[in-house]
Amino acid sequence: MILVSACLCGQRCRYDGKTKENKALMSRLGQQAILPVCPEELGGLPTPRPACRLVGGDGADVLAGRARLVDETGADRTAAFLKGAHRTLELARSHGVRRCFLKAKSPSCGSKQLALQGVLPEGYRPVLGVTAALLLANGFPVEEIP
Template sequence: MTGDSGVCMNRQKDKPAVLVSACLLGFPCRYDGKSKLNEEVAAMSEKYELVPVCPECLGGLPTPRSPSELKDGRAITSDGEDRTEQFVNGANETLKIALKRGCLVAVMKERSPSCGSGIIHNGRFDGGLTEGWGVAAALLRSSGIWVIGESSISKLKKDH
């Protein structure tokens, strides 16, 4: 048993670390207190060391919380409160974890105002989408980390 554990630990150490939005791994950290478990993303643990992060939680926001969307560069809740400071703090903490754990790739929840990559909600809380990046995803990307959404993990399987 001890030997098996040792082998597993060694193999774990050899796996590349990939940052992942915690809600995709089943953590109930979404604004509504639910998760968004994605089995395909969770199964990546066979090949990668998955590092779960929730930028909004890392920024000090509670769960559950009012949903936010990005508007004119600010993170605003559906009640009209400005949460930009918490979003920026959470993004900075997320980057610190990514760098500390040596993550070159991040698999982030699509359309989120923190984690979205390329397309996010439009700031009107009407379900509409627009081009843009979530606050944490944008910071990771500008720091050289390859950020992809959960529907694009086949790219990762192909290239890494």
């Protein structure tokens, strides 16, 4: 079983209500069994929803209680991101996931390029999203997909 960010599979679950369908990835995966997940929806956030940013660190810091996620209205959404990450981990374990393909630049799924609060787009730096950090910490291979 392959875990894939649901937006990459064509589901309209991104914060802006859009999809980031990646036909090349879907073609590459062919007939393999795919488990589409959206950690933010699994955490109880609606679609569409205000965009969120990490504050005080990356996803590993959120897991350790040293950072949080705040949406563009100023509301703290840390609990929803943690719930979604842990539900994603439960699904990965229960479905025997072997690999994970996660959406780049996401505060949940990003594993390379993610903007931190107060950093402009040209200031992107390597950082982990909450779900990517949790999956990696539990031994699941994660590949970031643009």
